Amino acid sequence: MKKLDIIEQEAVWIQPTYTRQPIVLVKGNGAYVWDTEGRKYLDFVAGIAVNNVGHCHPKVVDAIKRQAELLIHTSNLYFTEPQVVLARRLCEIAGMRKAFFCNSGAEAVEGAIKLAKRYTGKSKIIAARGSFHGRTAGSLSLTDSPKYQAPFMPLMPGVEFIPYNDVDALAERIDDETAAVILEPVQGESGVNIPDDDYLKGVREICDEKEVLLIFDEVQTGFGRTGRWFGKDHADVLPDIMTLGKAIAGGLPMGAVLSSEGVEFAPGEHASTFGGGPLICSAAIATIEAIESEDLVRNSAKMGEILLHKLRSLDLSIVREIRGRGLMIGMELEKAGAGIVDIFRESGVLINCTAETVLRFVPPLIIGEREISGLIQVFDERRDEIESV
Ligand SMILES: Cc1ncc(COP(=O)(O)O)c(C=O)c1O
Structure with missing residues (x-):
């Protein structure tokens, strides 16, 4: 054409x-x-x-070709090696303990919302002004954009916004119903907003003190984008849940939710037909290898x-x-x-x-x-x- x-x-x-x-x-x-x-x-x-x-990285292309000839999809009813290898590599690099695989950044945020609610038994989630977490119903609820939200109201209840880069405002807003706080380590869509050096550490301390989960949305900041493996590494802070997407699989669609020790779903509580299929996981493993070797x-x-x-x-x-x-x-x-x-x-x-x-x-x-x-x-x-x- x-x-x-x-x-x-x-x-x-x-x-x-x-x-x-x-x-x-x-x-x-x-x-x-x-x-x-x-x-x-x-x-x-x-x-x-x-x-x-980069586009069509030879390592990623090779991995896709090799895996495509072996096995493209099986569903999560069975074990596959690429999924396990990738989960371990990601958790080791990010300092987390468990992975759940899905197909996009927004879907990773959906998984994080469910995991936070499930783990805490609470429903309120605090997000930041200027945030962008995706366009699906749950992730859009956490996205601070009246323009994107307006035609789709009502969205998920129990979401509150606080100013970004303001630890005191966050501390004031957390209450007995708060399950989690979700933040981008650097806000991407609202214009590359970088918080003060001590902000994420301060947020971690408040979350520990008030016993709420901290979610870092690293969909855009992950995989070396900010000059460290993840945006959180600039602050040397570990979240309880991390969302990944975008660069994870060298250009193929994938998302992931990483979580810390004990922050887990029970069998049957979450699922994705395509999540973590062998083809995409092989591409993601090759992407990590390319980032490391180069x-x-x-x-x-x-x-x-x-x-x-x-x-x-x-x-x-x-x-x-x-x-x-x-x-x-x-x-x-x-x-x-x-x-x-x-x-x-x-x-x-x-x-x-x-x-x-x-x-x-x-x-x-x-x-x-x-x-x-x-x-x-x-x-x-x-x-x-x-x-x-
Ligand atoms: C921080 C962040 N979270 C979530 C998303 C949504 O990812 P996706 O477009 O893959 O659903 C984006 C997309 O720009 C993003 O920047």
């Missing part, structure tokens, strides 16, 4: 939930993707923080620092603030950023704008200085247009 046919047919056959960029992608390799016209793009979106090991967590920290410095040195008149941790960087503008995304795409670089005014840079963790220069070059060459958009 030709590009325009695909775009036209999409409008006919697919729910209009997405505002898409006007390109049709056909191929990816490392930090680059190609469209139907053969045009190459430097990808600083990475499938929205998914392709951490030292991508360290590269994320190193390239993140360089990129942050270069972005700040641009000294653009329209920038309010530039925030970042590893290769999760947000440039908050004085105005809407959609027009700047277009300018970059025309120049062969894909970037994303979140929360209307924040340009978000979440490239694959494999990038080097060449890719950083590729991004900065567009700022240099089209500075006047970018500043006047």
